[in-house]
Amino acid sequence: MGESAFKALADPTRRRILELLRAGELTAGELAEHFDMTKPSISHHLSTLKAAGLVDAERDGQSIVYSLNTTVMQDLMRWFYTFTDRSEDQ
Secondary structure, eight states: OOHHHHHTTTEEEHHHHHHHTSSSSEHHHHHHTSSSSSSHHHHHHHHHHTTTTEEEEEETEEEEEEEEEEHHHHHHHHHHHHTTTOOOOO
16 A cells, blocks of 8 residues: 555545445546546546556556456555544544
């Protein structure tokens, strides 16, 4: 779990993309429908998320389908949970 994951999560647009992907796989075009920004801007956000390991991308014909990388998300959640689990401190 690198610094790039936290940097990726710092942006509200990228957090929204992750929320949308939580419901299932989407193409860049389908994701772009939810935002008032250019497709190249969405692609940049997707590239950042992919580089951070938060999303996976798989070519399906002419399209690239994006999905959550649940392994990395689970690692992040475990790490965040360490800040709320006080049982070891008592």
